[in-house]
Amino acid sequence: MPLFALGLNHHTAPVAIREQLAFPPGALTAALAGLADSQVAREAALISTCNRTELYCRTDSPEAAADWLARQRGVRLADIAPYLFTLPEQDAVRHMFRVASGLDSMVLGEPQILGQLKEAARTADAAGTLGTLLHKLFQKSFAVAKDVRANTAIGANVVSMAAAAVRLSARIFEDMRDTRVLFIGAGEMIELCASHFAGASPQRMTVANRTRSRAEMLAARIGADVLPLEAIGDMLPHYDVVVACTASPLPLIGRGMAERALKARRRRPMVMVDLAVPRDIEPEVAKISDIFLYTVDDLAQIVSAGLESRQAAVDEAEAIIGQQVEDFQHWLGRRDAVPTIRQLREQAETRRLAELERARRRLAHGDDPQAVLEALSQRLTNKLLHGPTRFLNHAEGDAIAQAVDTVQRVFQLNPSSPDS
Structure with missing residues (x-):
């Protein structure tokens, strides 16, 4: 059975479609076990995150695998088909190497995806669908990612607003694991920021949004709780970092609200990141001592400084991945030759034993x-x-x-x- 990678991600599908195909964390093992029982695929592994749902499998029918994927999430294949990609063997290998190395991420070079791939491998192993080929592919992907990290500057510079927000917060707080983070809004920018902050393992994360259902969906994906938008004023003192990005025509946090929050916190510092245009946080908040307010323009300066050096690292990383894809293809080729080698040796052994028996009989007759x-x-x-x-x-x-x-x-x- 040949190897395929298929599914959808942030390159091929908007969040509204990605949500439909996302698997709850506890559902992956049972789903993979069912796929194996259906005999659609001999080996299979699933990765399901905010940005992608991808199936890596050995199958004779990628179409049947795509149909299985759709049925698992209760959607019609025809509805998601325009957003699905299917990559055959060599392209599938290259894709996984790029995913593991952070080259395919919404945030170039982000390291969280590697941990998610490792979890996908563990889940497939628990489901009994991590065969020899996929085990080798995952292990090789981890080695490639390590090589890229060690020999390029792919993760050295911030190239996204979300990454910059985390970096700026980390400058103020010694350990991000001790912080509480409030996200105001639930759009794609907040979703991206939430994914980044989640990687820093803060003590608590909360999502406040005008539409509660959207807040709940995002909160479920990142392990956060939900706060009504109208409760922001009362709850603001409990948060160290506030990231806001809504479509509100008027600011949601004014100077007075910020001053009251800081007083309740006994002047413990706060970081506020306003990614909205028009702004969600009044500019006058920046004048308050112990509140560090950053706008889109502030973050853009950090991002632009990292783009040039990061692009050079991308070229180096692609070269590493290209060589590693060739090496893996060579291993696959050798693996394909194993049955023939075994058959050749078995044939030779059969002939050797036949001639040895003939010689023994002649010796027994006194020749x-x-x-x-x-x-x-x-x-x-x-x-x-x-x-x-x-x-x-x-x-x-x-x-x-x-x-x-x-x-x-x-x-x-x-x-x-x-x-x-």
Whole structure:
């Protein structure tokens, strides 16, 4: 069965479609076990995050695998087909290497995806669907990601607003694990920021949004709780970091609200990140001592500083991945040859045992041992050479030169030294 990668991600589908195909964390093992029972795929692994749902599998029918994926989430294949991609063997290998290295992420070079891939491998193993091929592919992906991290600057510079927000917050707070983060809004920018902050493992995360259902969906994905938008004023003192990005025409946090929050916090510092246009936080809040307010323009300066050096790292990373794809394809080729090698050895062993038995019978009848050994060696030699000799004798026309070259390479003959 050939290898395929199929599914959808942030490159091919908007969040409204990605949500439909997302798997709850506890559902993956049972889903994979069911896929194996259906015999659609011999080996399979699923990765399902905010940005992608991708199935890596050995299957003779990627169409059947895509249909299984749709049925698992209760959607019609026709409805998601325009957003699905299907990558055959070499492209599938390259895709996984790029995913593991952070080159396919919404945030270039982000490290969280590697942990998510490792979890996908553990889940497939628990479901009994992580066979030899996928195990090798995952292990190779982890090694490639490590190589890229060690030998390029792919993760050294911030190239997204979300990453910059985390970086700026980390400058103020010694340990992000001790912080409480409030996200105001539930759109794609907040979703991206939430994914980044989640990677820093803050003590608490909360989502406040005008539409509660959207807040609940995002909160479920990142392990956060939900706050009514109208409760922001009362609850603001409980948060160290506030990230806001809504479509509100008027600011949601004014100077007075911020001052009251800071007083309740006994002047413990706060970081506020306003990614909205128009702004969600009044500019005057920046004048309050112990509140560090950053706008889109502030973050853009950090992002632009990292883009040039990060792009050079991308080129280096792609070169590493290209070489590793070739190495993996070489391993696959050798793996494909294993049945033939086994068959060749079994055939040779069968013939050896037959000739050995013939020699034993002759010795038992009292034949001359020297003659028996001579006959044994001649018969083994003749059987060894019968196949290639017949192959050469049956070659015709232009095929003769190719046949000669093949036999010379297989038997390591040196045409310039016939006596060697």
